[in-house]
Amino acid sequence: MTPSSPNWAIDVHGLNKSFGDKHVVNDVTIQVEAGRICGFLGPNGSGKTTTLRMLCGLLTPDSGSGQALGFDIIREAEAVKLRTGYMTQKFSLYEDLTIAENLQFTARVYGLDRRRERVDKALERLGLASRRGQLAGTLSGGWKQRLALATATLHEPKLLLLDEPTAGVDPKARRTFWDEIHALAAEGLTVLVSTHYMDEAERCHEIAYISYGRLIARGTAAQVIAASGLITFHGEGPGADKLGHALSKAPGVETAAAFGAAIHVSGSDRAALEAAILPYRREPYRWSEVPPTLEDVFIQLMGRSQDNIP
Amino acid sequence: MIGLSLNRVLAVLIKEFKQLTRDRVTYAMMLAIPVVQLTLFGYAINSDPRHLPTAVLAQEDSRYARSLVSALKNSDYFDFVAQARSPAELDEMIRRGEVQFAVTIPGDFSRRVARGDQAQLLVEADATDPSATSGAVAALAALPDQALAHDLTGALAMRGQAVKPFEVIVHRRYNPEAITAYNIVPGLLGIILSLTLVMMTALSVTRETERGTMETLLATPLEPLEVMAGKLAPYVMVGLVQTAIILAMAATLFHVPMSGGWLGLSAGIGLFITGSLALGFLISTVARSQLQAMQMSFFYILPSILLSGFMFPFRGMPAWAQWIGEAIPVTHFLRVVRGSLLKGQGIGDQWRELAALGAFVCVVTALAMARYRRTLD
Structure with missing residues (x-):
């Protein structure tokens, strides 16, 4: 990052959105530098989708302001739309059109020139050139997502908004998908991607964590972990994973979660945490302090804020 | 015998019943349709009109x-x-x-x-x-x-x-031998066009919403009018093909007189197809599911058949039913079609009906445009 004069692709302040009496997005401020991948995290119902929809003009914020790609997100929503690719949470291409037809439709809607060439190129890039005549509905989950990504980027947007693009997709397909996202970012595209997967969060340049409609953590993965002030102990040995229930009730323990046969116990008060695990500092258990993972941090963050059940 | 369990049947039954009551529109329709049917059949329809x-x-x-x-x-x-x-x-x-x-x-x-x-x-x-x-x-x-x-x-x-x-x-x-087909066949043109066009387009937007493609569509630079025009154009073709088939069959199979009035008839067909499509589009912006869209279309079709003068003499209905009938485009379209084919009416005789159809097109299109959301708000 260049703190001197950052070139913000997304620069929005104090966004608010309510549905009825539910305050879904509460004073959210997000800045993402051009060409970077920002992971957008938070529990279900925390306002991630609503925020993404406000950024691409699908929803009008109740208050707040800002710019995307230098255009006002409210007054110049049309200009933002033209330069933004948006991929919805649910597969939302036409299942009864073929792969090629879906791409051609998008190409026409955006009034693209050299349509045939662009569609062919996208199919080539996807590796779907030989299956161009296949109905989109018959693709597997991973391929569907890659097709949706190809469609969302067909008009060469400068900003890409992805709403949980890899939910329900197998690990190999997820990796391929993320390789493509990184390739796109390398070409200068800015990406804001919401996800629940920690490995994906770690693949982002930076992270924004939203909970209960509020942005509560921002920065690189390392910054977020450091800012959490979390201390984590790793316990192993036969039956260590079964200590979770007892430990989570102990004072000073904020989270205790089993990882296979091992357990991670985290808290922000070192003295209290050590006191809590003291009774178990005996055979057959072995304890060691480890750097907290992003997941430890997020579970702690989630535990602190009330889940906003939709 | 395979073990059938009353409890399991009950489980499905209870679930089904709960889902039914949760869909308010369906629920309302189920109650409204018999009431409307009975009122129309019972009070409005009179096959021996007087006065x-x-x-x-x-x-x-x-x-x-x-x-x-x-x-x-x-x-x-x-x-x-x-x-x-x-x-x-x-x-x-x-x-x-x-x-x-x-x-x-x-x-x-x-x-x-x-x-x-x-x-x-x-x-x-x-x-x-x-x-x-x-x-x-x-x-x-x-x-x-x-x-x-x-x-x-x-x-x-x-x-x-x-x-x-x-x-x-x-x-x-105009029909010296009192052949019923002369009256029914031209009338069917209006009913068949309504049935297919209103229902098909009523599903058009709802289908996108239900499948989730609406969100993608809204995120593109498409304008509401562009969506509407693009979605409805194919059905204009459908309507014209249907019209051609019905008129050809009317002439060849039923020997319905073709007395002329082609200009008024063409204008009437154009306006009626446009109006039906716009109405279907309006329904599809109101309905929240394809099921609801179907029911709303049905709710429109019913009076179109009963109160338009298609099945029963228009003048046999009481004044209130005639007022409702006048608000239904099929009523005016039927007068144009019958007037052209059977009576050879000129456009000068039909301007009132054509104006009514035109007004319907304008009002419904404006409503549909206003209802179509360019955001998900």
């Missing part, structure tokens, strides 16, 4: 003429709404459909009655819908015996009992 608008051309002003008019009135079938001054004016009134009957009392009527010289009363009926006129025509049979009963005295009265003082000549105009 039909009638024009009279009295070529003599005599006691007999006045007695005739009041006898016709007393039969309850005829309401005299206009006095024509010439045969041409009378003809125009019946061609335009302003009146159902045109009565001509010839200039020598009294003289011939007095002389017992085959006096005639001419009654022309607009028989495009045979069922609308049959009751009234039947009632005319009793007219010669009663109409002049009080006027004929002395020798004339004696004669009146032996031979009838005059005869009634009935002309069933």
Whole structure:
């Protein structure tokens, strides 16, 4: 990052959105530098989708302001739309059109020139050139997502908004998908991607964590972990994973979660945490302090804020 | 036998019932449809219409003429709404459909009655819908015996009992043989177009919303009018093909007269197809699921069939039902189609119906545009 004069692709302040009496997005401020991948995290119902929809003009914020790609997100929503690719949470291409037809439709809607060439190129890039005549509905989950990504980027947007693009997709397909996202970012595209997967969060340049409609953590993965002030102990040995229930009730323990046969116990008060695990500092258990993972941090963050059940 | 469990049936039953009550529109429709059906069938529909608008051309002003008019009135079938001054004016009134009957009392009527010289009363009926006129025509049979009963005295009265003082000549105009198909087949054009076009387009936006493609569509630079025009254009083709098929079959299989009025007919078809599509689009912006869209379309189709004059004579309905009927585009479209094919009406005779269709198109399109959301708010 260049703190001197950052070139913000997304620069929005104090966004608010309510549905009825539910305050879904509460004073959210997000800045993402051009060409970077920002992971957008938070529990279900925390306002991630609503925020993404406000950024691409699908929803009008109740208050707040800002710019995307230098255009006002409210007054110049049309200009933002033209330069933004948006991929919805649910597969939302036409299942009864073929792969090629879906791409051609998008190409026409955006009034693209050299349509045939662009569609062919996208199919080539996807590796779907030989299956161009296949109905989109018959693709597997991973391929569907890659097709949706190809469609969302067909008009060469400068900003890409992805709403949980890899939910329900197998690990190999997820990796391929993320390789493509990184390739796109390398070409200068800015990406804001919401996800629940920690490995994906770690693949982002930076992270924004939203909970209960509020942005509560921002920065690189390392910054977020450091800012959490979390201390984590790793316990192993036969039956260590079964200590979770007892430990989570102990004072000073904020989270205790089993990882296979091992357990991670985290808290922000070192003295209290050590006191809590003291009774178990005996055979057959072995304890060691480890750097907290992003997941430890997020579970702690989630535990602190009330889940906003939709 | 495989073990059937009442409890498991109950589980499905309870779930089904809960889902049913949760869909408020479906629930409302299930209750509203019988109420609407019963009201329409029970109160609005009358296959023996009375008080039909009638024009009279009295070529003599005599006691007999006045007695005739009041006898016709007393039969309850005829309401005299206009006095024509010439045969041409009378003809125009019946061609335009302003009146159902045109009565001509010839200039020598009294003289011939007095002389017992085959006096005639001419009654022309607009028989495009045979069922609308049959009751009234039947009632005319009793007219010669009663109409002049009080006027004929002395020798004339004696004669009146032996031979009838005059005869009634009935002309069933536009459909002299009272062939029902002449009325039903052109009417079907309106019903079939409504059925397919309204229902098909009612699903168009709802389908996108249900499948989630709407969100993608909204995130593109597409304007509402572009979406509407693009979505509806294919159905305009469907409508035109259907029209061609129906008209071709009407002419070849049913020998429905094709009397002309092509300009008005074309304008009517164009407006009606556009209006039906716009209405379908409007429904699809209101309905939240494809099921609801289907039900709303059905709710529109029902009065289109019952209150438009398609199945039952329009003039047989009470005033309130006629008001509802006037608000339904099928009513006006039927008049244009029947008027063109059977009566050879010119565009000058049809401008009212065409204007009504045009107004419907404008209002519904404006509503649909206003309802179409360019955001998900």
